[in-house]
Amino acid sequence: MKVYNFAAGPSALSDEVLEAAKQQMFDFAGTGVSIMEISHRSKAYDAVHNECIALIRELMAVPDNYEILLLQGGASLQFEAVPLNLLVKGKADYVVTGNFSKKAYMEAIKYGDIVCQATSEDKNFTYIPDVSEIRFRQDIDYIHITSNNTIFGTAYKKDSIPRTDAVLVADMSSSILAQQADVSDYGLIYAGAQKNVAPAGLTVVIVRKDLIGHEMPLCPTMMKYSTQAKNNSLYNTPPCFCIFMATLNLRWIKKCGGVAAMEEMNTLKSDMLYDFIDNSAFYKNSVVKKDRSLVNVPFTTPSQELDAKFVKEAESAGLIALKGHRLVGGMRASMYNGMPVEGTKALIAFMQKFELENK
Numbered sequence: 049m050k051v052y053n054f055a056a057g058p059s060a061l062s063d064e065v066l067e068a069a070k071q072q073m074f075d076f077a078g079t080g081v082s083i084m085e086i087s088h089r090s091k092a093y094d095a096v097h098n099e100c101i102a103l104i105r106e107l108m109a110v111p112d113n114y115e116i117l118l119l120q121g122g123a124s125l126q127f128e129a130v131p132l133n134l135l136v137k138g139k140a141d142y143v144v145t146g147n148f149s150k151k152a153y154m155e156a157i158k159y160g161d162i163v164c165q166a167t168s169e170d171k172n173f174t175y176i177p178d179v180s181e182i183r184f185r186q187d188i189d190y191i192h193i194t195s196n197n198t199i200f201g202t203a204y205k206k207d208s209i210p211r212t213d214a215v216l217v218a219d220m221s222s223s224i225l226a227q228q229a230d231v232s233d234y235g236l237i238y239a240g241a242q243k244n245v246a247p248a249g250l251t252v253v254i255v256r257k258d259l260i261g262h263e264m265p266l267c268p269t270m271m272k273y274s275t276q277a278k279n280n281s282l283y284n285t286p287p288c289f290c291i292f293m294a295t296l297n298l299r300w301i302k303k304c305g306g307v308a309a310m311e312e313m314n315t316l317k318s319d320m321l322y323d324f325i326d327n328s329a330f331y332k333n334s335v336v337k338k339d340r341s342l343v344n345v346p347f348t349t350p351s352q353e354l355d356a357k358f359v360k361e362a363e364s365a366g367l368i369a370l371k372g373h374r375l376v377g378g379m380r381a382s383m384y385n386g387m388p389v390e391g392t393k394a395l396i397a398f399m400q401k402f403e404l405e406n407k
């Protein structure tokens with residue numbers, strides 16, 4: 049039975065990417081061993097490391113005045129690295145649109161004068177606040193947003209991000225490479241890799257060069273962007289295998305037509321599912337339509353009992369990891385780049401069948 053994995057993260061990688069990894073598992077680049085077993089200072093590894101950075105630059109059209117860093121510690125470590133590196137005047141404004149942006153805000157308040165300028169917590173994070181209405185403070189170091197809210201299934205659209213003179217920082221963990229973003233709109237982008245880039249263990253940071261080197265004195269050496277930039281992210285041992293997997297995945301994305309093609313496919317999948325849910329009296333998605341995520345689709349049946357039954361029976365049908373996050377309940381279908389259109393179609397077919405049997 050074909051299994052479709054709807055996990056929110058770590059999440060599905062394309063079969064082609066896994067196949068490529070399998071083929072090189074016992075002999076990477078003629079070394080006779082796997083990439084996991086060679087020095088991060090070797091020529092063979094260096095080629096992968098640099099290709100990974102070059103492919104991110106190419107696929108996201110990262111301008112030359114930005115540094116691309118391959119780090120560890122997940123997006124969660126960036127919740128602290130961002131304020132430690134970017135607070136110079138000591139002030140930043142946050143928009144809280146979910147659990148992760150709340151965590152980012154809670155970490156930042158330890159390091160400066162940090163204000164939450166808007167939150168959608170009043171309606172359990174089912175919408176994105178209208179940021180054009182917010183009067184962000186003058187003289188701040190940055191504004192922090194979470195581009196796609198993985199748990200709640202909301203996302204900023206290109207025309208709904210804050211447009212101010214302030215440096216914009218975005219947690220793009222669940223939308224990086226899944227939809228297009230104009231890097232020059234941001235001073236810094238960070239993303240844990242395990243949703244769309246690679247297995248868990250890698251964090252991608254894209255940061256404007258003029259923002260590097262102003263870190264607070266207490267910033268740990270390992271967390272300084274300047275340390276990592278100076279050393280091409282090879283200050284210490286990087287997560288070599290994750291970076292290798294990221295490179296294979298980036299090659300695959302390029303072959304498929306780049307981020308534009310990914311966005312088109314992700315739009316097709318999520319539109320199909322949203323249309324089906326909206327036309328059904330049985331299933332429901334509570335997110336404000338204009339703020340819906342392209343990759344994470346939460347939904348419910350008429351009761352918690354049926355939700356539980358749905359998750360169980362879907363799993364038996366090969367549609368796995370559909371249980372919603374505990375903060376939302378119900379189900380959540382995460383459909384990142386690695387989810388083929390057939391997976392979404394299989395989910396909708398199952399939903400139709402389940403509805404007929406249970407309404």
Ligand SMILES: *Cc1c(COP(=O)(O)O)cnc(C)c1O
Binds near residue numbers: 196198243
């Ligand atoms: C998953 C996720 C995180 C947490 O990432 P870690 O790499 O596990 O620290 C943070 N932000 C968003 C938007 C996420 O989806």
